[in-house]
Amino acid sequence: AMTCPLITKSDGAKFGKTEEGNIWLDPQKTSPYKFYQFWLNTSDDDAEKYIKIFTLFTKEEIDKFTLEHKKAPHLRLLQKKLAKSITTMVHTPEDCITAIEASQILFGQGTSKQLKKLDENTFMTIFEGVPQYNVSKTSFTEGIEIMKLLTETSSIFPSKGELRRTIQGNGLSINKEKVADPELIIYENYLIGDKYLLVQKGKKNYFLIIAG
Template identity: 55%
Template sequence: MSFIEEMTWRGMVHDIMPGTEEMLNKERVTGYIGFDPTADSLHIGNLVQIMTLVHFQRAGHKPIALVGGATGMVGDPSGKSAERNLLDTDTLQHNLTCVKAQLEKFLDFSDPENGAEMANNYDWFKDFNFLDFIRDVGKHISINYMLAKDSVKSRLETGMSFTEFTYQLVQGYDFYHLWKNKNCKLQLGGSDQWGNIVTGTELIRRKESGEAFAMTTPLIKKADGTKFGKTAGGSVWLDREKTSPYKFYQYWINASDEDAANFIRIFTLKSKEEIEAIEAEHKEAPHLRVLQKALASDITERVHSKEDVDAAIEASQILFMKGDEAVQAFKNLSEQMFNDIFDGVPQGEVAKSEFDGGIDIIALLAEKSGFLASNGEARRALKENSVSVNRAKVKMDAKVTSSDLIAGKYLLLQRGKKNNFVVKAV
């Protein structure tokens, strides 16, 4: 299957310049996508473009991942309502190093024929002075052409700096430089980048009478209207320190059926036949969430590891365990996994030394932790047999000791099935 055929059935083609498919079908093409280095990790919004390069390389073409060391200092107005903060050189260099390491997990940089390359536009902009730029680049693109771009028009009323206004010229020159020096004929990107991309093809045409091509992917949206890649805690990152593998897995496992059917096409390498078989199985028993599990396992393993997938599945299952099995599983939880599972659950702190001699359960539930409002409420709950410590039911005369602390630090208190509270020993 050709690159365009592959991208089309996966629903990943938005705009494509005439002649692009014909060129791709007749020769090995070098193409590039730019990545924003304003953070030290990519997030799942970037995965669309990462997967675009993966498919591009699998189809036999040569991908270039351009990290914008120079453009990161300027700021892209596309899709933005306000100008973003500019970064200093040291911060940008740290971010570039981290982003490169993440891209290397997806792309093959070793193939002698079509191995991926990294490029940093700071390399060709660092010695490019302003007068040379406006003489050699700026004169080829008219103000009228630049003002017609949606990314500019949407900002004219609220205000836009000259710095951001010129961004499309800087990105356009990136394409020209790669075309001139790397024989790069295609730029790929999200649909919000179309205006910047065609500025590059226009610059190549006007400056050198050359020919270059463009293709964009749709911006990913969730069926319920909420923003893809965002949670209550913010962006879903590829860096495990910013988004743990468990939370990463949970993002995909919680996708709606409609979203999961879309995401599994975009974010996995499963074939059309494989995906249709998974969908058929899911349709037979939707409550088993076969589609979501296939999606979450595949993408978590590629971003993190098989061990992380197994740990995330095990942690997810713990929440549904009952009796002795649940109690034993809780005892073995790591601190990281405990925090991941119960992130956002109300917490209280109790001095660790108090657990050494054992804390009376009534005192722990009320005055010590603040979980329940009073000793009287604690007694009523215990009489109802509705109180659990680390998923084990407790009685009125129970004492909780340091040996009960998960990872030497935590307790999970429960009243009924849904009222949870974390005690942290400090």
């Protein structure tokens, strides 16, 4: 058995099952992705404390990580070391890799290949809260013009003019791949898991089209 003192956050709040925003070891209650994100999003002070409690890094390793982190805190080295170590221990190395790749997808560094590798549960967890649009599967079977799909069938863009300008400015991605042709036809083979189409407008605006 492993024990540790009562764990508190930097604001003095304690960990406990009645506290909002806490996590579970059971992947059915907290997915590996959300588990990883929890540790990745800890404050600098909390990360410095938790890495000593929840990981098996040596004192020398932790001192080195802490020093490197303080030189460039925006890179969040401590949080990444903490999140990777504890997610691997609690879940599996494969789950941790998936969580890291999922994080990269959400924050703009992921690839289409990584996106298509995700299981449906992780996929939906990542894009929880993203605006969603339901579109008939028949539209994709027959093929639908991207202009129509994103301005009429869904309201992702208010006008075809804005959509065209976004494409010309290299600001539209479908399933993490840039769209260069405003006359593109979207077919069924574009759907992830035969169901989802991820639309990215600019760097941070995501929309999910669900075929059904």
